[in-house]
Amino acid sequence: MLESTRPELLGDFGMVASTHWLASQTGMSILERGGNAADAAAASGFALQVLEPHLNGPGGEVPILVWSETEQKVEVINGQGTAPQAATVERLKDMGLEIMPGTGLLSAVVPGAFGAWLTLLERHGSMSLREVLSPAIRFAEHGHPVLGRVTRTIETVQEMFTQEWPTSAATWLPGGQVPAPNSRFRNTVLARTYTRLIEEAEAAGSDRDTQLDAARRAWYTGFVAEAIESFCRSNEVKDTSGRRHPGLLTGQDLADWQAEVEEPATLEYQNYTVCKTGPWGQGPVMLQQLAILQGYGLDSVPAGSADWVHLLLESGKLAFADREAWYGDPRYTDIPLQELLSADYAAQRRNLIDQATASRQLRPGSPGGRTPVLPQYPDAAGLEGAAAGVGEPTVAHNGETRGDTCHVDVVDSSGMMVAATPSGGWLQASPTIPELGFCLTSRAQMFWLQEGLPNSLRPGARPRTTLSPSFALRDGKPWMAFGTPGGDSQDQWNLQLFLNVVHGGMNLQEAIDAPAFHSTHIPSSFYPRESFPAQVMIEDRVPASVLDELARRGHDLKVGGGWTEGRLSAVSREGQWLRAGANPRGAQGYAVGR
The missing domain is CATH 1.10.246.130 (Gamma-glutamyltranspeptidase, large (L) subunit, C-terminal domain)
Structure with a gap:
């Protein structure tokens, strides 16, 4: 019989498992305070955005599976954002591109994670937005221990940040230095972003649903959307094509999007x-x-x-x-x-x-x-930046493990169960938006710049995610x-x-x-x-x-x-x-x- 490294946990109150110990404990603290599995999963998810910024961020995406004891069924909350309306194969071909860049602004899609977590809270949660977001705000404002993998990730992009992405350097190179493993790291700008979302939510009224709806509006039509559009429009940044491109994402793209609830x-x-x-x-x-x-x-x-x-x-x-x-x-x-x-x-x-x-x-x-039709796969050896390990920094073909995404599972005493896989918005994949403290997802790199494929780039389409x-x-x-x-x-x-x-x-x-x-x-x-x-x-x-x-x-x-x-x-x-x-x-x- 295989010897396990630690015991399988057993209990009857609640369980949280995730890719970071502090996120798991965050979810458990929510259960201990009377929250349910949906509240705990969302709190853990927001905490992971701060604790594992090289693996996911507020500008990323998340698919969520939920079992509801009340409804006695599994549902999927689709938190995958869509391509900008301006993103067409023809337009990117005119830029001289044969493949979507793995980094930068051109590969940004609508950031779906926030809308998905709010949808989970709206449909299945019990706690207020303040209660669920407060742990993540504390980690961002007062600091958390830097993971060694975060340090190594920032080291690989330090020169690029300094020379090409100064807003990222301002965020991730405090004092011009790579943060040391286990040092205390703060992202006070992100803390202010989430605090403002709570303030705008509570200003809308005392009703929980009213507050969640107001927070969603602040993100997808309010100050967050405005900052995203302004940054994409005003900046041309270097990406894996070796050239500089602006982003195509607009406030209207964000306003038109919402998390969808689907059958599995x-x-x-x-x-x-x-x-x-x-x-x-x-x-x-x-x-x-x-x-x-x-x-x-x-x-x-x-x-x-x-x-x-x-x-x-x-x-x-x-x-x-x-x-x-x-x-x-x-x-x-x-x-x-x-x-x-x-x-x-x-x-x-x-x-x-x-x-x-x-x-x-x-x-x-x-x-x-x-009749199946396959994409015309590029010759990776001839692509600029291919050797730098860009794209999703997952398990490389040479066996080097760099991590890429997060995961959290929760079950509570009522029997509600949640599985969620947050990703995107990696600190190393796109420049930080200075007013917000986070960067955008580069998930559009999964589209093909070839017409007629199921996963061809199309305005308003979701990239086929992993x-x-x-x-x-x-x-x-x-x-x-x-x-x-x-x-x-x-x-x-x-x-x-x-x-x-x-x-x-x-x-x-x-x-x-x-x-x-x-x-x-x-x-x-x-x-x-x-x-x-x-x-x-x-x-x-x-x-x-x-x-x-x-x-x-x-x-x-x-x-x-x-x-x-x-x-x-x-x-x-x-x-x-x-x-x-x-x-x-x-x-x-x-x-x-x-």
């Missing part, structure tokens, strides 16, 4: 119902993999064996190839999701897997007889909320956690701690869109006999350190107990509860 995409797997976002995110990839794997009887395949790893890798290659050919914003393109998730289609795809040999091709399928929180019911009852940072790797690690518990007989912490891996076979969703056919990043804790057999089957293994894969966290309801686990990798994620 689902798949029945044995006695489980797995819930994900729609195909505007990569979430259905995990469902497609499960549909393929359903035919293998994984109860008879030892978890972590060469057969197990091979099947997960090969089914993933097929599902992710379909992501490349078919996924996008369903408001702008016809996505055959029902066919992609059907048993017949899964059987067709399953027949392509050679259980003895690793595939090296990108093989999208033909759901409903349709953000992918997960939820599962067991025997029709809410069971587990879980997720991870990791860009294209998210649903690879989410799947491993789920299967480790379902078939491997592991508890949450054991499943998180188990040796992990991910494939870099599929082209990256982020600039510069690199791919490495048949390559697998895998931890050295995997037995040598398994590594040898995987290599014999043709997998190109890049063996990394024993604790380099995955950033998972999870909460669950089982019988009389609530449970939680969090990732030990990086010595940062923690679960708390009682």
Whole structure:
């Protein structure tokens, strides 16, 4: 039996698990003061914007999955912002661009995180905006310990900040210096932004819903939107194209946007119902993999064996190839999701897997007889800035781990459960807006500057994101909320956690701690869109006999350190107990509860 690094937590009051110990404790403090899971998740989410600014920020996005005991269903809150109305393929082609930049202002979309968190509070929360935002304001105003990874991130962009992005230098280089690990860091401008939102909300009236609505207006039509438009219009900043461009985002783009509440995409797997976002995110990839794997009887395949790893890798290659050919914003393109998730289609795809040999091709399928069309992938070697690790700073192909996103899961004593994956607005990806204390997301880098694709750049469309929180019911009852940072790797690690518990007989912490891996076979969703056919990043804790057999089957293994894969966290309801686990990798994620 696998020895876990820490115990799986059990209790009956509440559980919070996230990628930062202070965010987890923030959520727990909200539960202790009478808040529910929605209040706790939002408070943790706002805290993460301050505590992990290299992984997410106020100008980013967040998809949220919520189980409501009152409504007895899972819903998706879509906090992915949309492309500016001025953003067209033709316009960017006229700028001489063949691929969206990975940094700067040109790749900005509407910042959706604030609207999504407010929608969660409005629909499911109980606390006031002041109560939920106050912990984040305190971290920003009075300071918090700088993570070593934040220091290293700022070091990599120090010269660029000084020479090209002076507003970022003013924020992230206090006294002209990179903040040292564990030093106290303050972002007083951001604290003032959030304090002003509370003040404008409370000035609108004493009713909670009135205050939330006023805060939303202040963000999307008020002083925040005005500052964003002014900054995008007035500044041309250097991006990964090597040239300077202004932003295209306007106040009207923000005013026209709102977080949408949707039904999840689902798949029945044995006695489980797995819930994900729609195909505007990569979430259905995990469902497609499960549909393929359903035919293998994984109860008879030892978890972590060469057969197990091979099947997960090969089914993933097929599902992710379909992501490349078919996924996008369903408001702008016809996505055959029902066919992609059907048993017949899964059987067709399953027949392509050679259980003895690793595939090296990108093989999208033909759901409903349709012909797949793939993007024209760029030659990453010829792209300016490709070697600098720009785009989403996730797990690099050489095994270097830089982190990329955050995650938080919450369950309360009433049974409400939340899984959320905040990202975007990274301090290193776009210049800080000086009046606000944060920068914009560069998520538009995920669009293609090619017409006629599901994920082509279109005004008002959402980029096909990688953000992918997960939820599962067991025997029709809410069971587990879980997720991870990791860009294209998210649903690879989410799947491993789920299967480790379902078939491997592991508890949450054991499943998180188990040796992990991910494939870099599929082209990256982020600039510069690199791919490495048949390559697998895998931890050295995997037995040598398994590594040898995987290599014999043709997998190109890049063996990394024993604790380099995955950033998972999870909460669950089982019988009389609530449970939680969090990732030990990086010595940062923690679960708390009682």
